[in-house]
Amino acid sequence: MSTLSRRHLIKSTAALAAASALPMPAWAKGQSLSHARKGFGEVSGEDIELAIGNHHFAIGNRSGHAVAVNGTIPGPLVRLREGQRARLHVTNTLAEDSSIHWHGLLVPFQFDGVPGVSFPGIRPGERFTYDFPIRQSGTYWWHSHSGLQEQAGHYGPIIVESADPDPRYDRDYVVLLSEFTPLHPHDIMRKLKVGEHYFQRDMLTASEGTMPGAMRRMWGKMRMNPRDISDVTGSTYTFLVNGHGPQDDLQFAFVPGERVRLRVINGSAMTFFNLRIPGVPMTVIQADGQDVDEVEVDEFQIGVAETYDVIVSPPAGSHAIVAEAMDRSGMGIASLTSHKGHIATPPPLRQIPTLTMADMGMMDHSAHSGSGMASMEGMDHSMRDTSALPADVEAGPGVDMVAPMPMDRMDFPGLGLDTVSHRVLRYTDLRARRMNPHREIDREMEIHLTGNMERYMWSFDGRKFTAVTDDPIRFGYDERVRVKLVNQTMMAHPIHLHGHFFELVNGADHMHQPLKHTVVVQPGGTATFDLTANEPGDWAFHCHLLYHMHAGMMQVVTVRPFPEGAEA
Template sequence: MSNGKIISPALSRRTLLKGTGALAAAGLAIPAWARGQSLSHARNGFGEVSGESIDLTIDNHHFTTGGRSGHAIAVNGSVPGPLIRLREGQDVTLNVTNNLDEDSSIHWHGLLLPFQFDGVPGVSFPGIKPGETFQYRFPIRQNGTYWWHSHSGLQEQAGHYGPLVIDAAEPDPRYDRDLVVLLSEFTPRHPHEIARMLAVGEHYFNRSMQTVGDGSMSLEDRLMWGAMRMNPRDISDVTASTYTYLINGHGPADDLQFQFQPGERIRLRIINGSAMTFFNVRIPGVPMTVIAADGIDVDDVEVDEFQIGVAETYDVIVTPPDGSHALVAEAMDRSGMGVASLTSHAGHRATPPPLREPVNLTMVDMGMGGMDHGGMDHGAMGHDMSGESDMAMDHNMRDTSLLPPDVEVNAGVDMVSPMPMDRMDFPGLGLDTVDHRVLRYTDLRARRANPHRMPTRQLEIHLTGNMERYMWSFDGRQFSAVTDDPIRFAYDERVRVKLVNDTMMAHPIHLHGHFFELVNGADHTHQPLKHTVVVQPGGTATFDLTANEPGDWAFHCHLLYHMHAGMMQTVTVRPFPIEGEG
């Protein structure tokens, strides 16, 4: 694959690899990117490293995009860090050197590997001390689109992340070449300053709050939402008021361009490597065929737009017509967007569409599924409801007797979903009212059949929080309080896990070391495999898990500040299989 601010279609990845092999055979010097060393200032934001032994170095750095500039953490001299390109079936050794003055780490997001190399300090290894080098060694057992990031403190927000692609052992004839599209964000604010501001007031970064005074909210609505201590624009914790949204490390002002030839079938490997942002991805006028979710092949689904949660990946094939087309990653709250151009004319920039109207939450997003089936707006709901109904609704939303007995009720739990409903068919906040085709989890069907096994046990986990205090948890217990009480699975156990979201925010929940099957309406052998699932506000999501990767694994919300505030647990898979039998 060739990457760059302008990407030449004449120089394909296969051509580069063949040329490198010829240089090596002739005993000539091999370019730095092929020796496992990043290009410090690659025009597309990151270099590329590959091979069986790769060196990665973590350093303090400075980053600038548009009018924002500030401290960053760079890997191999760039933010994002280098694209790590591997091949299915190889073994890899990654030597990671930490030059920071604090501990660091790298987690290989979505990879199947021995838990000792998963890279989560305090769960699977002790972390990498300042000045030390840690050696990750594991076989590559899969292919697809993944990414890597720090699991230490809030370093991921500061730039410590990058893409990872594993080429399949057999070539895929469905596309001519591929491009990595890494979505993220940059802020000049220190991550701990953002965490402090969120703890002081969860609306600190929200500039689109509705008020009676600005005419965007009726008095009835204001009274209703005020009684619940909520706001219908509470969509994202951190917004474009401090974030610049990036594509491959470039903000909208940087004019990132991907060049193509008309008629080319291009595989876009789209990664949400952000800390806190859900993105709505579209290329106006160009259909996208989804072929993989979280690195695993699915049956083709043609869409015009899809929402990608934090830490998810989607692969799509596009065949853009001649011209320039805007590749748009609009933040879910519609406060800003990342923009690049797909162009067949070098130097031509596509005109992006304007930001759409901000999104409002509904009664369904508050777990009132039986009261609002998604068709009512807040104006109608507020107008029709009496004060007594408002009080009854408020009472129900805070009636902790509705929670099962294993949920710990404390100051960190201030909401309950009275009527949570399965929301696998929901396309994401703001996309349920657009007039074009949008992706839903119910559209996903595994391309290859999975072994059919019925679950032998069911587990229900509640996603809990107190938005005003910025406390987040599973079952009312924050991570610091549950480190000695992990979620336990027997090795090779088949479990059906139901996640119940008792909060008004969407949560991308990620399980390390495993893929699970979404219970999304597909037949048992074609439930799609994923490692991250978005649980919609006031809704439920269910998956079937075969716990066949032994060890201790992190299980958490991938919104960085939610995880930092406690929405994380450890999953323990025991016993280990007997050598030669597992």
């Protein structure tokens, strides 16, 4: 067990703040770099070597600097076995610190891979060994937790083979969704700070649509636009499937009659995807690597950092796997085909969705009033009335919106999917396949997701995370806590807790609440989970939208016995 102290970790992260003093990297000097290959190889066994390095990457007509692992984007598929011990030797050839976080794997906290929280990071030229037992099976992924390297290509998939093989499928594929941009991620962050609408190309105009004038004026007073859905869009992103762009004609082969398992991973930095295979139903069998009762759907929205495993039995022919960005600014494409070389024709992009009163945390009265205007009087004031917030939420400049009536939105399928005619997955459809141990709740707590969109400030409870906090969220070891997340903003946030699985309070009986490591909290809504804090150590807790986390929506969760006499 590591003996690293928090004080030592704070000191060791000083290198992050001093990054500008490091030698200028080769890519910044204009020196030639090797080209990262599209797609990924596979590594397995008890000793695995991974090397992080600067590369060049090109997709379509976009090209630029990238951070690749073992020379590919995404990095290699790490294939492990339930019950084995893994030693992953990571060499950092960058001129800056780096790291790898094993997203969803249950590991000792000192191998969780978050600089400044669980270890110091991997310095330039150093080799670090992650050494831990594999205690689970399922579909997961890995990525950098240093700076904004994840956006530049530093991520890859994980498959942990079960000790008990699943007979329900004949072959399986990883479908890793992500994005590439030629812009350096720090340049993206700077542009978002200057103007949060910088990458928007489809804003609602004064003459477009049927929105009443008073509603438009209300949106204007709030300095918001009802199509401000994604911070970074297809205007700069090319959406990827396994590192391949839409023009690459990526194919997954099958034989008619086979049952094919698709392990869908959202490894993007900022993009929610709506995934469907037109004409082919999908049976969901896992969420975040954990078995769920089978549920058949035609489409599902997958938040950043979530995974869903589905089984499909496609008829002969070629079928488009469509990963459409939630804001409909582009899509990732692949073909599931029984005829090698035959490429499926994807459907066109659908109409751009528009935020509603429900996304403001307001009840929509339009069905009763005929105009939706009944509750608009004074709405702008109520949405900025910070006196309605709990006393422990800091109502400073980082909070510019308060949802007047936040409600549980577990049954919401995701923006743009609430009006389609086919079957769409909802959190309320998920039910754990195996029974959870029954535990009474020891206490309840609320955490508020807060932000100022115009200033691009994001936080929990109005407090921005700066690197290492002296005031973490504290749980006693083995304490059972019901956590309610309240989204005071008009953007969906995928919230991830390291080191644990929690149970969604989604309407299933308490013995079958589904286990997840990431939960999407819808705009103006709430989401609740039950956590048994049984993994000791210090763990990151954050929004998995990369630039939101970088801007402050992160906190440390510490799990340990409380000092004698201290209150929980």
